[in-house]
Amino acid sequence: MKNLVKMFGALLLVTSTAWAADNSIYIDQAGSSSTIDLKQDGSANKIFGVGDSEGTAATFTGGSQTVDIQQIGASNLLGIDANTTVDSGVGVDLTYIITGSNSVASIDINGDGLGVAANNTIDIRQTGSYNDLMLDLLGTGNSLTATATGGDYNDFNFTIDADTTTVNTAISGGGGNTTTLVLGTDKATVDITAVGASNTISLTQSGAGDATNGMNFDLDINGSSNSVTTTQSGSQFNDVDVNITGSSNAWTINQSD
Numbered sequence: 001m002k003n004l005v006k007m008f009g010a011l012l013l014v015t016s017t018a019w020a021a022d023n024s025i026y027i028d029q030a031g032s033s034s035t036i037d038l039k040q041d042g043s044a045n046k047i048f049g050v051g052d053s054e055g056t057a058a059t060f061t062g063g064s065q066t067v068d069i070q071q072i073g074a075s076n077l078l079g080i081d082a083n084t085t086v087d088s089g090v091g092v093d094l095t096y097i098i099t100g101s102n103s104v105a106s107i108d109i110n111g112d113g114l115g116v117a118a119n120n121t122i123d124i125r126q127t128g129s130y131n132d133l134m135l136d137l138l139g140t141g142n143s144l145t146a147t148a149t150g151g152d153y154n155d156f157n158f159t160i161d162a163d164t165t166t167v168n169t170a171i172s173g174g175g176g177n178t179t180t181l182v183l184g185t186d187k188a189t190v191d192i193t194a195v196g197a198s199n200t201i202s203l204t205q206s207g208a209g210d211a212t213n214g215m216n217f218d219l220d221i222n223g224s225s226n227s228v229t230t231t232q233s234g235s236q237f238n239d240v241d242v243n244i245t246g247s248s249n250a251w252t253i254n255q256s257d
Helices: none
Strands: 004-008 024-030 035-041 046-049 058-061 065-072 077-083 092-099 104-109 121-127 132-140 143-149 155-163 166-172 178-183 189-197 200-205 216-224 227-232 239-245 250-255
Touching (some): 024 035, 046 058, 065 077, 092 104, 121 132, 155 166, 166 178, 178 189, 189 200, 200 216, 216 227, 227 239, 239 250
Parallel strands (some): 024 046, 024 058, 046 077, 058 077, 104 132, 121 143, 132 155, 155 178, 166 189, 189 216, 200 227, 216 239, 227 250
């Protein structure tokens, strides 16, 4: 299938070249088996949809897509809406690397529920402070890895409605960081590691497990002033493994069935 990528704006960055502030990339991509590599270096970098509107997400449509995005600098903006339209095979392989502070990223895998997502691989890496990332993920057989290092007040906010999904998140260094996961999914495996201070972890799972697997949650914190809130539901095999070293920790864990 023919791949179509439309990019309009001040600068189009697909190499490692450094540019000045306010780089913008506008994307409307259609077609399967695409490989897209974008790098922005500066401040106030922006990736969003065609039409010069920061409220319009960049669109990626089709299966078997490999998308690598790297933003370097402060006050970056990213908006992605990926509709894989496949219920088997490979969906989206997305790597997003942000190095800097005061950035906002919004990633929607499966285009606001317009299609079917399956076998997506998401890799998110944040370095810096005051970065805010929101991810919506649908489908089945997905893998999500998210790390934040070396900064304060970084925020991961994940809404996942995807069966048989593996989630690994890690935050180290700094203080005031938060990780929020809301999973309406069956048989999810979640592993969260937090090393640092003042971390807040919140996990809600509302899908269904069974007698042998489903709703597995492992948490390992090494730090202080941590708060952990866990709510799991379903039909048996709720599993929580918590290992916290530090002080002033508050736990609230609820499991049903």
